[in-house]
Amino acid sequence: MTVSRVLNNSGRVAPETRLRVEQVIRELGYVPNALATGLFKGRTRTIALIVSDISNPFFTVIVRGVEDLAQRNGYTVVVGNSDESVEKERQYVASLISKRIDGLLITPAGNGSRRILEALGRRGSPFVLIDRDVEGVTADSVTGDNVAGAKLLTQHLIELGHRRIGFINGRRELSTSRDRQRGFEMALRERGIELNPVLIGDNAHRRDEAYRVAHQLLELPPEERPTALIAGNNVLVIGVIEALRSAGLAVPEAMAVVCFDDLELASALDPFLTVVAQPVRSFGTIAAQFLLERLNGEADVQPRRVVLTPELVVRRSCGAGLGPLVI
Amino acid sequence: MTVSRVLNNSGRVAPETRLRVEQVIRELGYVPNALATGLFKGRTRTIALIVSDISNPFFTVIVRGVEDLAQRNGYTVVVGNSDESVEKERQYVASLISKRIDGLLITPAGNGSRRILEALGRRGSPFVLIDRDVEGVTADSVTGDNVAGAKLLTQHLIELGHRRIGFINGRRELSTSRDRQRGFEMALRERGIELNPVLIGDNAHRRDEAYRVAHQLLELPPEERPTALIAGNNVLVIGVIEALRSAGLAVPEAMAVVCFDDLELASALDPFLTVVAQPVRSFGTIAAQFLLERLNGEADVQPRRVVLTPELVVRRSCGAGLGPLVI
DNA sequence: ATTTATTGTGTTACGTGTAACATGGATGAG
DNA sequence: CTCATCCATGTTACACGTAACACAATAAAT
Structure with missing residues (x-):
């Protein structure tokens, strides 16, 4: 108990005891067991990100943005690859529920994702849709226009x-x-x-x-x-x-x-x-922000929907600069 | 206890009881708590992958390979991005130890990773080096020639x-x-x-x-x-x-x-x-294979080092086909 | 019919951290 | 000097799944 108080800076610990505890912690290389904490507290400081194709640079940038923000807020990210398959999503979400992740970010594979997300919602796990909407699902979302x-x-x-x-x-x-x-x-x-x-x-x-x-x-x-x-x-x-x-x-x-x-x-x-x-990176960071806020109870009950504006980048493949085609 | 036996197909359960349990499980939407299992069993069926840059397609392919193999073997993958920083690696590994992951795959950020990996090894967590070796560290590794x-x-x-x-x-x-x-x-x-x-x-x-x-x-x-x-x-x-x-x-x-x-x-x-x-994907899949084998106690005590052969792909940027340059 | 084996289910204890309460000692107020 | 207060630490109970053991009821063997 005293060790717990030292590590969490909670309650009162005599300065001398604190030092002694810290000393022993170092000697033993003691690292508290997050599973026990998670079991007791009912939260794991872990979020999951399911993307439909991790090897696609588009989603990769999202992964990076999410990971970055999560890491900075003391969260761990579990990454899943659904391969555009609702079935794989289902398996993933089942495993994640079992592991008691706190929330989910997902680029849903299709409208079949609806049932999965609803099941997640019923368990009280918040989730944020990235890039794609799912018919009939109202949740925080970050998409492009x-x-x-x-x-x-x-x-x-x-x-x-x-x-x-x-x-x-x-x-x-x-x-x-x-x-x-x-x-x-x-x-x-x-x-x-x-x-x-x-x-x-x-x-x-x-x-x-x-x-x-x-x-x-x-x-x-x-x-x-x-x-x-x-x-x-x-x-x-x-x-x-x-x-x-x-x-x-x-x-x-x-x-x-x-x-x-x-x-x-x-x-x-x-x-x-x-x-x-x-603005792909923002897809990830804003979504992660939304999720973390919800986990901290800082978010409205109302879902937030952000739609990011795309930008035309004219290069050579359209033939601009070659003058209009006459056919 | 009976529920546990039903879910794990362990011990004996009367067929009629089994059906009844399954029915109630479905009614309640009961999902066992993997934290409790992890706490008790001392293993979490989770491995971690720390790469030095998740947004680099090279590492992305590795992530995909690892995720694929892990998923097929019932493991969850936690992904971390070290950004080529040993310090970030250290933070990650600390958090992962606390979460009691079973093993680690890593593209180490440098020779400073040695201390971190040694600490992990002392805790009994196996790890596999991907793409890069670390001086003074002997462990399973998958690298290129x-x-x-x-x-x-x-x-x-x-x-x-x-x-x-x-x-x-x-x-x-x-x-x-x-x-x-x-x-x-x-x-x-x-x-x-x-x-x-x-x-x-x-x-x-x-x-x-x-x-x-x-x-x-x-x-x-x-x-x-x-x-x-x-x-x-x-x-x-x-x-x-x-x-x-x-x-x-x-x-x-x-x-x-x-x-x-x-x-x-x-x-x-x-x-x-x-x-x-x-053969980048193999970096990931072979490394994951090594780790899983070690986790199943199927691996030799001796570390295994695989060196994959690279292949020259001649395209245009070298000027081949334009004839040798005369300068 | 009695003993033994088998079967199905329940109990206990443990893994580890922590909220809530309890305890004993020291300090301070009256 | 006594009672209240505060402080530091300890105890208990819980989160939840499961190995190991216990036990009653049935089935099989003698």
Whole structure:
């Protein structure tokens, strides 16, 4: 008990006793058992972060932001990789509940995440959604303005003279994909361009699917074939570029290409891709901030929703600077 | 007790009782408290991974590999970011000891990590070194053959006709940097090329330092100035390329550039950099495998050291295919 | 029918830290 | 000198799961 008081600076301990305790602690290399404390106090000072793909630089930056903030506030971060699978999420959350983590940050894999998050909520564990919303779930969230982002990209291409713009979009189930597609369609409508549904290749899960979908668009008859492509994210765009390379089409001369989300290192190496960049790190830090505030009871009962503004970064792949294309 | 027996399939439980227990478990949404189990059993089925930079794709791939294997074996991964700081490592390990993690995977920040790891070892927690060795520490380790890698890069440049090769190397304290430099020097010696110490800009901690060091090499008098540069890793190379760009030097025409470690997405986007690639994912999975085996008591007392072979990936930045340079 | 073995369930104690209360001694007020 | 107050430390009980042992009831063996 006295040792506990010394370590926590709680209650009163005679200065001389304190010194003696500290001495013995050093001699024995004693480290208090956080499991026991957690068991007693019902909180573990541990939060979890489940991302849908840890090897994607986009999520990596989020991990870093979260880790940074958590560390500074004395929290430990457990990282999980859901691989875009709700089932894996479920397993993770089960294990995390068992380990009595204090809260969760998640880039949900889909609308199926709803049940999982509701179960978590019923247990009293707060959670914050990052990057993606889940239908029917009201919680703190930090997302990007995907409608606005898509409009920026689309408008930019239109201004460069493109009329037939292809859209290779990500998983239909994700709020980001839906919003991006909506923004795309809105931008076209606003400029009076008719939407050709053939030009939307949606629901690409991975890079190789983006490759395939892009190829399909390239096989359209010349009068329908797009002159520019928008890729739904930073990974899909790689598949798109690979498809163009395999078809012998130069970017941006034969085909303009733009996408969502910057690849920091790749862009530094070669500022090539025109993108809509998001303040990704803030996704992580703000979400972590929200969660920590909730854990400290500093947050309103009302969920907070932050929507961060994207920014158009014009580089070479859109063909800007080459003058508008005439086709 | 009976509930415990049902959940763990241990001891005997009447089938009818088992059903009844399972029913109630479902009704109450009961999830056993892993803290209590951990407290009692003295193991938590949690391992930690401390990397020196989570936002670096190189380490990210390791994180993914580790997470994957751990997850499949019922372990949870706590991820820490040391930011190349031994002090941060120390804080982390202290917190992890307190949380009674079962073992640690670490890309150590330097030789100062020795004391930390020794302290961990005294507590009986096994650990595995990834990517880097620490002087005086004998433990399981998974590293790359950095001497061989450096030789591959250097020989390749020599074969392309380069005689004055600059080397922008990473932190002197890291075994990887030292080995790479050694391989570089060996390759030069083997081909009878005299080593000019001015051409080695070592101990660059970050990208901006690589930028600065590269600039210094460019300011050498023409007869000393290198015609090719080797960057110590995938981040430093960005700084080097930026320096060349700011100096108006085209790669590879005016300066060949090669480096260690591939950037998967960047290379897919544009296969530009000639690199020595390492089987990075295996770094993570093999290390995790070693740790799990040790935790299961399946491992020898003898530490195991695996050295993975790097591979030269020739692309455009070295100028291969343009024919040897004549200078 | 009696002994032995088997089966299913319950009890106790432990791992470790800490809130709440208890205790004994010293100090101070009256 | 006595009673109240304060201070430092100790005790007890709890958080929760589980190994080890105990026990009653049944089944099998003699």
